[in-house]
Amino acid sequence: MPETQNKQILLVSRPKGIPTTDNFQLVEQPMPVPAQGEALIRTLYLSVDPYMRGRMSDRKSYVPPYNLQEPIGGGAIGEVIESKTPELQTGDLVVGPTGWQTHAIVMPKQVRKIDPSIAPITTALGVLGMTGLTAYFGLLDIGQPKPNETVVVSGAAGAVGMVVGQIAKLKGCRVVGIAGSDNKINYLLNELKFDAAINYKTTTDLQEALQAACPNGIDVYFDNVGGEISDAALSLLNFQARIPVCGQISLYNQEEPDVGPRIQSQILISSAMMKGFIVGNYAERFPEGAAELARWVKEGSIKYQENIVEGFENTVQAFLGLFKGENLGKQLVKVSDQTK
């Protein structure tokens, strides 16, 4: 039976604090038809990411806010099911910014073909996609880890964090992860061979715990979370420490202003450097990063973890789970099976 409807999840109101299912609406639209030079793709997997929370608010950020009554934008993997461009063939697998919908019209330049011989195709949204590249450039370009330095990563069992920690291990660093469950801590220690890992939810004095885990201080603090976890890490910076600021997930749903110890004195006394970034700043160097990551994944020196929820209708729940700390590694939604 040919597909006749495109399901989409729209943002229908802007969340205050933690988003709820009421902020979203699942709608069915007529199946779009590709014009000359375009192709129709069917979504196989889509990505739900913490940064999307920021775009649901109507304020300046590093990416523009989502519009109301439009589908949530984001990365997805699809299969070409109809093509009016020679650059894409029916059956091609592609990754692109098609968002929360079961089908999409794309132009060839908007998507990248996936080579399924390197690794499972889902990695194109994770370790071999924006997630992995975020870890790669944030850690290596900003963090500049050197052998025997101490690298601390918060959100360590998240999709970005676990790649950061593993690259730091490859670079010869002592790696300390901060995460929010014993399950995650065990994974970091036993599977990814982090040197230490701290469950911030069960640790009474995080600063003390970090100090114990970092007897030589902190040279790189890769910040995915912000808030009090970062306060603790920033108090232990070594001379000329580096702090890539990648995310602030602890704040995304916070309604009150984010107030805490100002950090400039710590930055000053340690001659430290803090730099915010988004992966798009490194677009020109994506081929370099993608090739390195693919090599590490193929040779088994970087492991990855995916948490795949089945069914397009469960997308919102999967997204909300990110803020409950449920996901180990990359959170994906499986939307449909690949043809044959």
Next chain:
Amino acid sequence: MPETQNKQILLVSRPKGIPTTDNFQLVEQPMPVPAQGEALIRTLYLSVDPYMRGRMSDRKSYVPPYNLQEPIGGGAIGEVIESKTPELQTGDLVVGPTGWQTHAIVMPKQVRKIDPSIAPITTALGVLGMTGLTAYFGLLDIGQPKPNETVVVSGAAGAVGMVVGQIAKLKGCRVVGIAGSDNKINYLLNELKFDAAINYKTTTDLQEALQAACPNGIDVYFDNVGGEISDAALSLLNFQARIPVCGQISLYNQEEPDVGPRIQSQILISSAMMKGFIVGNYAERFPEGAAELARWVKEGSIKYQENIVEGFENTVQAFLGLFKGENLGKQLVKVSDQTK
């Protein structure tokens, strides 16, 4: 009459909050005698600087705390009055870290000879000394100003701030200064040709005033002061803004913890870079910076301002004045006249 006593100002107790005269004691010691390889110098001018406040507390900072019962350390200009080393001749003028005392024993490698043909010798403690070098490296190495960018400097009428602003003008930037008196504002606008200057003490909404002064946002914020002034500036950062953190004078006497809006979200959404530094990090490049500064001063493209208090016994008052915002430019104490 030969000099027989060395006067020193000792730190006798650690200040809590704003220092008072009780924290210091003026003592007389027997005149020290140079050993082989050393020289005796008589202090002509000494420097009082905000960073000294940090060293009066007993906590980790970028320089170690001063010891109690010892003279306050810092930069000074002296004349060699007795020498037991061929590298220094009686009558030589030198600058070095001899601190708050009327005489000192030095080894040649601890001091640098001053060439009085370039500019008045007092500039060796200011625009042609550590102060100018601090402005030079902080602005150019960390701030990296480009033509037509907007550079905001706090503490703009202080010794470092006014050099920062003038170098930024030389680099073709729009320069906005923040200072604390109308006298200072007038100086910045009329003498140094800043594009705008804001008196934070008489401005009710600093963020609004900054926004008006920076219609294209802020590309470089050179931070000398910290606190709420910095909060306002950091809310206006452009994409990939740079923030050299040079000082936090608003906090040095503060006893309560420095709490305010956490800045990581601003750093993140603007892909900004903040870096703390002390001038010593650039020691290898001092000759380059000193040559550039001397050229600019000689050709008149950088002006400087010195505020000279007469008399060693007024050193503590001159130091305390730094925190009342009394000084325009570099604060010095004249200790004695040059011979003949």
